[in-house]
Amino acid sequence: MTQQTAGLAGVIVGTTAISTVGKEGVGLTYRGYDIHDLAKHCLFEEVAYLLIYGKLPNRQELNHYQKKLSSLRELPADLKTSLELIPQQTNPMDVLRTACSLLGTLEPESNKLKQTDIADRLLARMPGILLYWYHFHHNGTRIQTETHELTLASHFLHLLTRKKPNPQHVITVNTSFILYAEHEFNASTFAARVTVSTLSDFYSGITSAIGTLRGPLHGGANEAAMECISTFRTPSDAEIGIKKMLAEKKKMMGFGHRVYKISDPRSDIIKQQSAQLAKDHSEGYFHSVAERIEQVMWNEKKLFPNLDFYSATAYHFCGIPTHFFTPLFVFSRLSGWSAHIFEQRQDNRLIRPEADYVGEKQRAFMPLSERK
């Protein structure tokens, strides 16, 4: 373990057939398909199906899959009661982590309820879980978590706003879900694989992943980016502010990447969405602010924006509260996590590494009565 490979940076720890990240000349592919094609042409449901079931669905399979997901949106009564007990000021990621774990007690994995069905249930229900909790505590309403919306993106936005969503917002959220769906052995996916490598259950794997994604060095980055962007009103304010931050050795979230070395192929796609939405938004200047931050970060640090950076402004323009940004990452990445859990189980070996010991040499034991 050298300083370079600390945190397993660049260390190959297994094989995967699910995605390639940053491989030479390929950028990002899900099961061989380029992310640009998927983001341009697909519903998120097609991509989730690709990840979970291994192929892009045909029309009939997609219809069936969308119907299945729609039919699973109702939450068990005991889950709703528990959500009411979770305080209003809770980090929403803790709500999702707890709800996932609780679902594992209410509807455990079994021969009757198999891993793919649990994956689909979690995909279908996570927006309802977040928004049932949210509306109960913020508006005193017990919302109905079923809608007639056919996609996860429109379903989420409908539950958030309690009305038919803006079509452009649906497009942006759908695109972001595709971009966030899968990313090889990132920390949350790796945590899920470590967890199920003991032959633990599916819910334990996803619960670990949600808790891991929560941190600002991973999923939490899109929220941290928005918090920073929203402190500026003009590009020149931003330029001054970011340079000051860098001089103070503060970290700007949403830039650079452990695996991508030149650019993040997902960034331009979501940046376009952000630019489009900025045109008609009263706070559209946040997009220009973000562009200036991008410029400064490149000039000063040679760091490029990753997916989390322009997702922040794009989500903001869709009217999504900042503390829901990482939960949206969960809604989507559930598909990739699920695929990785299946893959880990298919050819399982316990993930149990070792450590270099750097502590106290062996020392003589001293009985309680003699200790100072």
Next chain:
Amino acid sequence: MTQQTAGLAGVIVGTTAISTVGKEGVGLTYRGYDIHDLAKHCLFEEVAYLLIYGKLPNRQELNHYQKKLSSLRELPADLKTSLELIPQQTNPMDVLRTACSLLGTLEPESNKLKQTDIADRLLARMPGILLYWYHFHHNGTRIQTETHELTLASHFLHLLTRKKPNPQHVITVNTSFILYAEHEFNASTFAARVTVSTLSDFYSGITSAIGTLRGPLHGGANEAAMECISTFRTPSDAEIGIKKMLAEKKKMMGFGHRVYKISDPRSDIIKQQSAQLAKDHSEGYFHSVAERIEQVMWNEKKLFPNLDFYSATAYHFCGIPTHFFTPLFVFSRLSGWSAHIFEQRQDNRLIRPEADYVGEKQRAFMPLSERK
């Protein structure tokens, strides 16, 4: 990544000052102290203090620590309500995983509630969480989770049996807690470190660890061992049965170890406890059955028992239901997990490895309407 290093077997992924496992000539040490000394002379509370606070406590520190832990045993009302919603037939590990996650919403980590205090709270409360849930569903009783017992071992046994525990049982459970407290980069500890490496919160780390420990290739092994042992009534039955299992390529849990190659230094310690308790127990023959299984496994497979094997019979003789064995592992390992989370945070680097891609080559995208 060769076949040999799959599952990160033998791969050093970081440094630790907390314990050594299987290092030449040292066996198992916690912060430099040999496991034999700790198991022979200590209360579990001394060992937990050593792991969490970095030194063996003196008399005054130990008294203070025991009082602190005792004072934290009451459960928040909303946690109790949620425990009542978790079905009776749930895997108890799922109860602990969910309760830990929920506590993260009720009493989140903050500047006011720091990591060491959360570690102590979880240590103090886990037995109460398990047994509040258990007695509510099995006996229809809402138990008081506070007792006058001064140790975790006696507190747990008191809550289990609802009376003053047998002193020999207290000794055995205390010893087992010391043996289970810490074990370097095992899968659950590693999962906790991956989780907090994103700068996620303390509860997320422990929640991941509990979900990971749950699997039969890790903590679940002591339960699986007991289930197997309890199918035999005599040593010769066991010999025939185990040889048959081996011939059918079935796995006997509680044998061998990823890191120990010759023996598990903890096994003899807990085996002595099992032997002692067997003398006065109506099912004492399970100890002879276990000894014969040990013999057969050595003769046939050159595999030695690990801690989980004789823990199974020892716990059984203490009157502990088999499905509580892995939760007992949690009560104890919380101390080691906590120490590792502190250590990971002290010199954090995101744990984000990479994978070898073995999937589909890049392929042309096909629009929905053209898919077969």
